[in-house]
Amino acid sequence: MPKKLIVQKFGGSSVANVECIQNVAKRVVDYKKKGYNLVVVVSALGDTTDELIELANKINPAPSEREMDMLLSTGEQISVALLAMAIHKLGFEAISFTGAQVGIITDTSHMRARIIKINADKIQEELKKGRCVIVAGFQGVTLTQDITTLGRGGSDLTAVALAKELAASECEIYTDVEGIYTTDPRIEPKAKKIDEITYDEMLEMASLGAQVMQVRSIEVAKKFNVPIHVRSSFSRKEGTMIIKEVKRMEEVIVSGVTLNKNEAKITICDVPDQPGAAAEIFKELSNNGISVDMIVQNVSHTRKTDISFTVALSEALKAVRYTNKAAKKISTGEVILDKDIARISIIGVGMKSHFGVATKMFEVLAENKINIEMISTSDISISCIIKKKLVETAVKALHEKFELGK
Numbered sequence: 318m319p320k321k322l323i324v325q326k327f328g329g330s331s332v333a334n335v336e337c338i339q340n341v342a343k344r345v346v347d348y349k350k351k352g353y354n355l356v357v358v359v360s361a362l363g364d365t366t367d368e369l370i371e372l373a374n375k376i377n378p379a380p381s382e383r384e385m386d387m388l389l390s391t392g393e394q395i396s397v398a399l400l401a402m403a404i405h406k407l408g409f410e411a412i413s414f415t416g417a418q419v420g421i422i423t424d425t426s427h428m429r430a431r432i433i434k435i436n437a438d439k440i441q442e443e444l445k446k447g448r449c450v451i452v453a454g455f456q457g458v459t460l461t462q463d464i465t466t467l468g469r470g471g472s473d474l475t476a477v478a479l480a481k482e483l484a485a486s487e488c489e490i491y492t493d494v495e496g497i498y499t500t501d502p503r504i505e506p507k508a509k510k511i512d513e514i515t516y517d518e519m520l521e522m523a524s525l526g527a528q529v530m531q532v533r534s535i536e537v538a539k540k541f542n543v544p545i546h547v548r549s550s551f552s553r554k555e556g557t558m559i560i561k562e563v564k565r566m567e568e569v570i571v572s573g574v575t576l577n578k579n580e581a582k583i584t585i586c587d588v589p590d591q592p593g594a595a596a597e598i599f600k601e602l603s604n605n606g607i608s609v610d611m612i613v614q615n616v617s618h619t620r621k622t623d624i625s626f627t628v629a630l631s632e633a634l635k636a637v638r639y640t641n642k643a644a645k646k647i648s649t650g651e652v653i654l655d656k657d658i659a660r661i662s663i664i665g666v667g668m669k670s671h672f673g674v675a676t677k678m679f680e681v682l683a684e685n686k687i688n689i690e691m692i693s694t695s696d697i698s699i700s701c702i703i704k705k706k707l708v709e710t711a712v713k714a715l716h717e718k719f720e721l722g723k
């Protein structure tokens with residue numbers, strides 16, 4: 318019988334220092350001893366990616382995206398080589414590769430590249446020789462040999478895409494918590510580990526701020542039905558399975574609470590209440606590659622109205638620049654940037670068939686004297702924009718009210 322293949326991904330915190338790398342090597346070798354074939358995807362050591370971004374910004378506050386990819390991809394190249402050495406030290410065979418070397422071909426959108434195809438022949442050849450194949454996460458190469466990266470958290474995507482391409486029997490994502498929890502366990506210690514979660518719920522949680530899994534990796538897993546096991550590198554306990562359907566008798570109404578502190582709010586005052594005003598503003602933003610999220614327009618009483626929207630915090634200054642440009646064209650009032658906001662969301666597939674969930678959320682926020690600045694809803698989630706400093710209080714209060722710790 319052919320040996321079973323597992324893809325394992327170890328995040329930055331799992332390879333933060335020498336001991337951690339040795340620990341990962343031991344885990345990999347344990348699986349090897351059990352007879353598995355292994356492809357191991359690794360992230361950059363600890364906070365390396367953040368540090369490289371900081372370094373680049375010191376040299377040039379608006380660095381070229383191509384050069385950023387050149388720089389950021391080095392983080393993962395360090396990890397793969399060190400892990401291969403650690404496995405050799407334990408007496409086993411391993412070989413490390415960059416994304417380009419194992420044929421991860423992407424489009425040319427630097428810093429957010431999409432995988433077009435994977436030519437996995439090289440990986441297959443090395444597996445046949447009995448070696449553990451260690452692949453640098455988060456990176457690929459264009460058809461014209463430029464190095465690209467896949468967006469923050471992109472090693473998750475590398476792992477899922479390889480699991481699909483190689484038809485692996487499992488895709489394990491090793492991190493610094495024991496799985497997916499009802500909310501970020503670092504903020505609410507009463508958070509509970511979820512045994513099984515659907516792609517749709519995980520996608521919603523990730524999009525709304527639970528950075529434990531990269532959004533695009535879940536999109537790919539859902540599309541190709543790749544089951545994912547999220548678990549801890551520091552314990553042997555079973556983690557959370559992310560799958561198509563879960564065996565629950567009835568849908569839970571609320572299954573998780575998320576927070577996102579990486580957004581900013583832009584308000585344009587006194588926008589003329591006339592056809593084409595909103596189009597003018599948002600066209601200017603989208604033409605310049607800025608994606609806008611929540612949008613709220615007030616009712617106008619004076620033929621003028623305020624429009625507020627949120628953008629990623631990292632793009633806030635750029636967004637203000639283009640908003641001002643559009644605002645001038647259509648003669649609005651002032652443009653105000655507020656970075657002191659956060660998004661708090663509740664998620665659950667059962668919301669579709671229950672009412673009163675939003676009311677309960679608003680009541681909890683009111684009881685805690687938290688003002689709601691913006692609201693948005695989807696089929697399976699409700700989000701509110703609130704003051705940043707109140708977001709931890711909101712997480713705990715909602716987690717308690719919806720009885721998620723039980």
Ligand code: ADP
Binds near residue numbers: 498527
């Ligand atoms: P890695 O370095 O392994 O990729 P990340 O930092 O990207 O790890 O993701 C793990 C972190 O995600 C955890 O340390 C935790 O603080 C955070 N997190 C946020 N929301 C959740 C959640 N609902 N369940 C588990 N972890 C969460």
Ligand code: ASP
Binds near residue numbers: 392454469471
């Ligand atoms: N090192 C990259 C990042 O920090 C990719 C990853 O960790 O998944 O975003």
Ligand code: MG
Binds near residue numbers: 328473528529530
């Ligand atoms: Mg991550």
